[in-house]
Amino acid sequence: MKSFFNYISEILRGIWTLLVGMRVTAKYFFTPWRNVTQQYPENREKLVLADRFRGEVVMPHNENNEHACTGCGICELNCPNGSIEIISKSIVTEEGKKKRIIDQHIYHLGMCTFCNLCVKTCPSDAIVMAQTFEHAHWDRASLTKILNKPGSKIMDGVKE
């Protein structure tokens, strides 16, 4: 008889613990304003990403199509996986001096691990991290980017 009562009380206790758990889910069911679900991609416009978020390396240009990159190659040296290739070229300045400047700053987004070391070590702060995040592409070639825009040149006053 005793074991029968134990059996019944076990069942009742079991049902009780299930109800305790259901109380939590019911609480959230009836207070929908506590829910945190977001409708992506519908809310794309309203999404705010932290300003330090590391999405992609970019090189900011000012309105005269000028950047701050000297082509020193320090970012290339510091990149752990060879995502950056610096191709520099020699030019002759107006004063007749020979000078090396950046030709192409090639960035392989597909290889980048977003470690921030290139941005941190760049002596002239020429590159920054952009807050982009939708990086899916149909074609792998489109992940290789040239960061300095065509026809761009170095800003005045950048220490070389």
Add this chain to the structure above:
Amino acid sequence: MAELKEIIISSDNIKTDEYLVNMGPQHPSTHGVLRLLVKLEGEIVHNVQPHVGYIHSGIEKMTESLSYTQIPHLTDRMDYLSAHMNNEAVVCVENALEVEVPERVKYIRTIMAELQRIASHQLWWCATGMDLGALTTFFYGLRDREDILDIFEETCGARLTLNYSLPGGVMFDIHPNFQNRVKTFIKKFKKILPEYDELLTGNVIFQERSKGIGVLSKEDAIAFGVTGPSGRASGFSCDVRKHQPYSAYPLVKFNEALGTEGDTFRRYQLRIAEMWESMSIIEQLIDNIPEGDYTAKMKGVIKLPEGEFFQRVETARGELGVYIVSDGKKNPYRVKFRSPGFSNLFAINHIAKGWKIADLVAIMATFDLVIPDIDR
């Protein structure tokens, strides 16, 4: 005809045999590409043979060609749920160079590590619930983890692969909102954590499936080198934060949660207890972060003196050991990571024998395996 009938009825003549089942590499409860070759008789587990290496990425070998500033970003990818604690192993480099890091850095690192521990245990909690058939927990756990990831995103610039600790300090100073956000999170999570207990801990189905299952004795825990919450649930006091304190751990008061039973349920409870402890550690530090630099002055090219260096840190899964052999150049000669997941995994065969295959899932869940940590 009569003879045939006799043969069928008499069970003595039925031949049973062991058979092999591949659990994984694509099994939802292994949480990654881990393959367990399970020898079964009916539903009873006779032997579990782990086959590792499916996502071996050669991190130890890769470090040999990287500089000491570049290595931390690879450690993010070992145990990605304890990314900050793995990064924190740069303490090894700092000790080797005898660099004194600013107090501020120590505080920031410790707070970050404890936040990371909570986030990791939250994900473990929701995955454990899901493995045992409670899908609801998965949504609740991920919802709360999101708050921590947002804090990381704001200060470290990434949500999972933080790369926040570098030799000498941290990547950025803390964000101006950091302290407020952490405090808001702690306040909120203190209300939510009891809900975890209501939802899963007390649940009769969960208790029946975890109490007394897969008992790991203290001796075995030590013999197999099971560290972290899984080892402590068996009474093996192995918390590096207590025994060899680093960063700001000497300054805080906290209890090392210990158990004696060593069963699946105790391992579960212990992680919940650790979340409370982590919150109390953060509370002790968050208001007292000293002013100062966020990084010590380091040379552009870090060269370690010749010799061997070792440092242990406590990740969410146990003890991570970093062993560096340096020949005085700018790259290490050899690096070895003693990852907690690898040692913990091999205790499973010992304790799962004789239990049902469904219990094997419960045991694995409370060992909290992260596969890249095992394979690295």
